Amino acid sequence: MLNLARFHGGLHLPNNKELSNQAPLRQASIPKKLVYPLMQRQGVTVDPKIQVGERVLRGQVIAYSDHPLATPVHAASSGVIEAIEERLIPHPSGMADLCIVIATDGLDESLVTQGVADFRSQDPASIRTAIKNAGIVGLGGAAFPTSIKLNPGPQRKLDTLLLNGAECEPYITCDDCLMQNQPESVLVGAQILLHSLHIERCIVAIEDHMKRAYARLTQVVAALNDPRIIVVQVPAIYPTGGEKQLIKVVTGKETPSGGIPADIGVLCVNVGTASAVYDAVCNGKPLTERVITVTGRGVKEPQNRYVRIGTPISELIEQCGGYTEHVERLIMGGPMMGFALPDDEIAVVKATNCILAGTAADINTGKQAMPCIRCGDCAKACPVDLLPQQLYWHSRAGNLDKCKEFSLFDCIECGCCEVVCPSHIPLVQYYRSAKSKVIAKAKEAEKAAVAKRRHDMHLERKAKEQAEKAERARLKKEALAKVKQANAEKEGVTQ
Amino acid sequence: MKFSTALSPHVQPVNSVTRVMFEVIVALVPGVIALVWFFGLGVLINVVLAVITALMAESLVLLVRGRPVWVSLKDLSAVVTAVLLAISLPAIAPWWVTVTGILFAIVIAKHLYGGLGYNPFNPAMVGYVFLLVSFPLPMTSWPAVAGLGTMTLNFQDIAQLIFFERIPENADYDALTMATPLDALKTQLSLQKTVLEAQSGAVFGYLAGKGWEWVSLAYLLGGLWLMVRKIINWHIPVGLILGISVISGICYLIDAQLYAPPVFHLFAGATMLGAFFIATDPVTAATTVKGRLIYGMMIGVLVYIIRVWGGYPDAVAFSVLLANLAAPALDYFTKPRVFGHRA
Numbered sequence: 001m002l003n004l005a006r007f008h009g010g011l012h013l014p015n016n017k018e019l020s021n022q023a024p025l026r027q028a029s030i031p032k033k034l035v036y037p038l039m040q041r042q043g044v045t046v047d048p049k050i051q052v053g054e055r056v057l058r059g060q061v062i063a064y065s066d067h068p069l070a071t072p073v074h075a076a077s078s079g080v081i082e083a084i085e086e087r088l089i090p091h092p093s094g095m096a097d098l099c100i101v102i103a104t105d106g107l108d109e110s111l112v113t114q115g116v117a118d119f120r121s122q123d124p125a126s127i128r129t130a131i132k133n134a135g136i137v138g139l140g141g142a143a144f145p146t147s148i149k150l151n152p153g154p155q156r157k158l159d160t161l162l163l164n165g166a167e168c169e170p171y172i173t174c175d176d177c178l179m180q181n182q183p184e185s186v187l188v189g190a191q192i193l194l195h196s197l198h199i200e201r202c203i204v205a206i207e208d209h210m211k212r213a214y215a216r217l218t219q220v221v222a223a224l225n226d227p228r229i230i231v232v233q234v235p236a237i238y239p240t241g242g243e244k245q246l247i248k249v250v251t252g253k254e255t256p257s258g259g260i261p262a263d264i265g266v267l268c269v270n271v272g273t274a275s276a277v278y279d280a281v282c283n284g285k286p287l288t289e290r291v292i293t294v295t296g297r298g299v300k301e302p303q304n305r306y307v308r309i310g311t312p313i314s315e316l317i318e319q320c321g322g323y324t325e326h327v328e329r330l331i332m333g334g335p336m337m338g339f340a341l342p343d344d345e346i347a348v349v350k351a352t353n354c355i356l357a358g359t360a361a362d363i364n365t366g367k368q369a370m371p372c373i374r375c376g377d378c379a380k381a382c383p384v385d386l387l388p389q390q391l392y393w394h395s396r397a398g399n400l401d402k403c404k405e406f407s408l409f410d411c412i413e414c415g416c417c418e419v420v421c422p423s424h425i426p427l428v429q430y431y432r433s434a435k436s437k438v439i440a441k442a443k444e445a446e447k448a449a450v451a452k453r454r455h456d457m458h459l460e461r462k463a464k465e466q467a468e469k470a471e472r473a474r475l476k477k478e479a480l481a482k483v484k485q486a487n488a489e490k491e492g493v494t495q
Numbered sequence: 496m497k498f499s500t501a502l503s504p505h506v507q508p509v510n511s512v513t514r515v516m517f518e519v520i521v522a523l524v525p526g527v528i529a530l531v532w533f534f535g536l537g538v539l540i541n542v543v544l545a546v547i548t549a550l551m552a553e554s555l556v557l558l559v560r561g562r563p564v565w566v567s568l569k570d571l572s573a574v575v576t577a578v579l580l581a582i583s584l585p586a587i588a589p590w591w592v593t594v595t596g597i598l599f600a601i602v603i604a605k606h607l608y609g610g611l612g613y614n615p616f617n618p619a620m621v622g623y624v625f626l627l628v629s630f631p632l633p634m635t636s637w638p639a640v641a642g643l644g645t646m647t648l649n650f651q652d653i654a655q656l657i658f659f660e661r662i663p664e665n666a667d668y669d670a671l672t673m674a675t676p677l678d679a680l681k682t683q684l685s686l687q688k689t690v691l692e693a694q695s696g697a698v699f700g701y702l703a704g705k706g707w708e709w710v711s712l713a714y715l716l717g718g719l720w721l722m723v724r725k726i727i728n729w730h731i732p733v734g735l736i737l738g739i740s741v742i743s744g745i746c747y748l749i750d751a752q753l754y755a756p757p758v759f760h761l762f763a764g765a766t767m768l769g770a771f772f773i774a775t776d777p778v779t780a781a782t783t784v785k786g787r788l789i790y791g792m793m794i795g796v797l798v799y800i801i802r803v804w805g806g807y808p809d810a811v812a813f814s815v816l817l818a819n820l821a822a823p824a825l826d827y828f829t830k831p832r833v834f835g836h837r838a
Binding site: 007008013092094170244248254255256257258259314323328329330331333335336337338339340341342343344356358362363364365366367368370371372373374375376377379380383384385386387389390406407410413414415418419420421422423424426428429432 | 496497498499500501502503504505506507508509510511512514515566570572610611612613728777778780782783784787826830831832833834835836837
């Protein structure tokens with residue numbers, strides 16, 4: 001058994017998981033439309049590789065780019081490209097951007113693909129390529145391309161693969177559900193990752209309330225007879241599912257600030273990602289669907305479903321019995337870190353783990369903020385051991401240097417401080433705004449530096465030109481003088 | 496379908512300022528009952544008078560400042576200040592003492608610094624110290640503990656005393672009031688008596704002073720309840736009790752004839768009230784874990800120093816205000832190590 005460590009702070013939240021984890025995992029039906037934003041994470045944009053009017057098959061690449069952080073987008077069902085147009089995309093700012101829209105034909109014809117019979121015969125590079133070509137990104141919510149994680153560079157030595165099944169956000173049960181229903185694909189996925197990383201240790205971490213998932217996983221680990229893999233139950237304290245927090249709990253090690261887990265030898269991937277890796281390598285199936293939790297008291301039949309990526313949320317909700325009359329807010333992700341959507345025509349993306357239809361009873365519908373009474377509950381709850389209240393004062397005062405001094409950028413925006421704040425101050429908003437101000441300032445400084453450099457170079461060039469010009473004039477003068485002299489001499493001779 | 500949006504986190508907040516303040520008031524109930532039991536119904540008159548004055552003063556200042564009145568009244572912070580100051584006053588203090596003290600606490604100490612959350616000094620203690628240095632006589636005239644006085648006062652007598660400063664017939668102030676145990680000890684020691692000799696006096700009980708020790712126990716009970724309810728953290732009270740115990744213990748070991756035992760200092764005067772209800776005022780205290788421990792210890796040590804070598808028999812108010820001054824520095828120098836940063 002592993003000795004578990006714990007991180008500072010965190011919260012025991014009412015998890016409301018029983019809403020969605022009672023119903024069986026089902027396949028969602030093919031939606032009438034599939035919608036794919038061209039903008040992926042952090043401003044990475046892919047280019048359409050199809051034309052409007054073209055027919056596509058399931059599994060066909062419809063968008064891709066050479067950007068190192070881009071992953072290909074595959075059609076999740078067969079149909080005709082209806083449009084490439086601006087639509088609302090799932091983004092905290094509620095922005096619109098170009099999307100590929102497929103009108104599905106219901107035939108669900110797939111490209112014929114084949115996986116490898118034995119992944120052990122594959123070298124790591126080809127496994128990474130298969131993972132990249134399958135469009136696999138982290139399914140825990142961050143959507144970072146998995147193939148890049150698998151290649152942390154020669155200076156980092158990995159020793160542990162950590163499968164994150166902690167799923168600490170309230171309401172969300174998609175990972176739990178996946179582990180209960182497909183433990184084999186998760187664990188074989190882990191074996192593939194172990195093989196491609198050349199490491200000998202895999203820890204699958206799940207929360208201690210996931211009894212059935214634990215039983216299924218341990219059973220399959222025993223059947224696989226793979227001593228490299230162990231399954232551990234960790235206490236359900238939010239945000240245990242945060243990568244750095246989970247690594248601390250399981251290994252006792254802290255990922256350095258500004259660093260990545262690979263710096264301390266750990267690779268952490270979501271259990272859903274491992275399952276997608278299995279599908280890609282062993283079945284040759286690109287990532288076109290995932291388990292999504294549809295839950296909250298705002299939807300009639302909360303449940304988990306295999307949903308095709310690109311499915312509009314309205315259709316998904318319809319398949320779950322529709323909204324109840326009390327629905328108040330639509331959230332993509334969990335109630336702690338997810339973002340509210342302005343419209344249910346928005347489609348799910350690879351990072352979508354949960355659609356939460358909240359009622360006024362479940363969610364915070366806005367409380368009057370009071371003055372901070374410096375109770376320190378925020379600091380007590382902070383999993384990163386920040387002083388949220390000092391950060392609040394400094395970000396409110398626009399004192400960005402002080403914010404940095406108090407480690408603003410170590411804030412993971414988990415929301416613990418805000419939930420416990422008796423004054424109901426929207427703390428996380430202050431931090432987000434301060435962060436964006438710091439970034440904007442840095443960008444401006446960079447711009448100014450570039451402009452200065454350009455100006456200096458311009459002056460330098462001008463000075464050089466001037467010097468060259470003077471030199472040319474001097475040479476010309478000299479040459480002229482020579483000619484004159486020669487002429488004079490000639491004249492002298494002839495005279 | 497369209498939805499309204501908001502930023503995460505979306506879950507309901509688990510606490511509120513009103514709840515925090517309300518629980519503090521509830522936790523004070525045992526102490527108030529004990530005070531009434533030993534010092535008479537004047538305590539209740541003081542409390543009611545203080546609360547009414549505080550609410551009126553708070554409303555007026557908020558109106559003048561152009562702030563929403565109801566939102567701030569509802570937070571109950573003014574009520575807490577009022578109750579804390581009222582129970583620190585002698586149970587027969589004239590009405591104008593209570594009223595001026597509260598006005599000073601709310602208007603000057605709280606709102607002139609920006610209101611709830613912005614005041615650097617504990618308003619109740621500022622009010623108390625203001626009264627103590629301005630009106631020392633009524634502020635040190637504690638009624639005799641029940642059973643020790645030469646006469647018993649009924650409600651009407653007390654009301655007459657408080658509102659009209661009219662003493663019942665056949666009585667004088669000396670008959671009604673009595674030195675507090677801390678005061679008595681100080682006087683006796685100055686008369687070259689030993690601690691043991693001093694403590695044989697009538698005002699002393701099992702732990703500290705008759706009546707006072709029970710009041711202290713009641714505050715301790717309320718304070719422990721606040722900890723259970725997670726309204727206050729253990730760091731400040733434990734720091735304070737530790738501070739006072741260590742310094743009084745050392746002195747007691749050095750010379751038991753000259754210095755009272757730690758248990759006396761813990762259960763006499765306002766130690767327990769200070770430890771659980773005054774020093775723990777979040778607005779004016781240090782906020783980091785280490786900072787709070789140091790803050791509490793600092794108050795404990797200061798209380799002892801002022802009691803033993805200073806000019807006042809009880810010293811919680813002065814010590815708290817001095818520590819308030821140090822709170823920002825304590826916070827600054829006790830920043831915790833952030834996750835992922837090296838020590």
